[in-house]
Amino acid sequence: MPRKKKEECKKMPGWLISFGDLMSLLLTFFILLFSMGTISLEKFHMVIKGVTESLGGRKIYLEQKLLNQSNVPLEFPDMYPKIKRKKKLLRSLSEIQNRLQKEGIEAEIIQHGSIIRFRLNTDRFFPPGSATPYPQAIPLIFDICRKMKEARFTVIIEGHTDNTPIRSGRFRSNLELSAERALSVLKMFLQCGYPENLLAARGYGPYRPIAPNDTPENRAKNRRVEFVIDAS
Incomplete structure (x- = not known):
């Protein structure tokens, strides 16, 4: 073994x-x-x-x-340009808001992160059932465009209505009316010189209310145009 x-x-x-x-x-x-x-x-x-x-x-x-120094002096006059443009835009929108409210037009600024919503009541901008602005409202829309154009952010123009059935022969529904109003504002922005690639229009009709459609006051809140600004 x-x-x-x-x-x-x-x-x-x-x-x-x-x-x-x-x-x-x-x-x-x-x-x-x-x-x-x-x-x-x-x-x-x-x-x-x-x-x-x-x-x-x-x-x-x-x-x-x-x-040979331990600290390096730095100056940042142009640091974070988008943040500076956003702050400047908010100041401009606040000025427009104050001007509109003096004329009896409801306006509101809402911020969600990098998104800014500039909300306008449309009762003083469009006749009932129409997508053609009042003559006195056109200069206000152009003024809004000029203020927003300085910041050069992407803007989506949204049209909203209440749930009252439409009685206009031109539009078959509130959805069509809201879309046409948003498109009407977009066309004026283009005339104002806003870059075409930074604009879009949407119509939501009565499907995105911000208040219950149970009183005349609440229905007025839902009749609005919103400028959704992407400041990211």
Whole structure:
């Protein structure tokens, strides 16, 4: 019967393999920390320069004496242009809102994240059952367009009505009336010079009320045009 060969070396304990892997991971971790803690100051300032200029900040001219400083002075006059345009647009809409309310026209500004809704009651803008604006309402619509055009955001013009059955021979339903009113406002925006690729029109008729259609006051709230501005 053949003899079993004696093992020259004893087998390595199982725990030692795991321990070796752990030590390797720790060594890698500390090498990574060390490499992150020895960043080239010159390269770091060059990264700051590139990021600053790409975000609209003023150009930074790095000199040798600047590289020896611990703090880099940065100026951001044009930082986050969309945020600045959004703030300017909100100020303009607030001015229009005050002007309209002085003339007895209900207007409301609603914000949901990056979406701004500028809501207008249409009783003083369109005759009942018509999509042709009153003559005195046309300058107001053009003024709204000029204020929005400065920001150059995407605008969706929505038309809404109450649930009162329509008695106009031209339109078969409130849905058609609301869509035609939104399209009428969109055409005036195009005449005003608003970019065509930033405009859209939708009609919802009575299907998206903001108040129950149970009183004359609530039905008036639902007769509206909304400018949905995407400021993202």
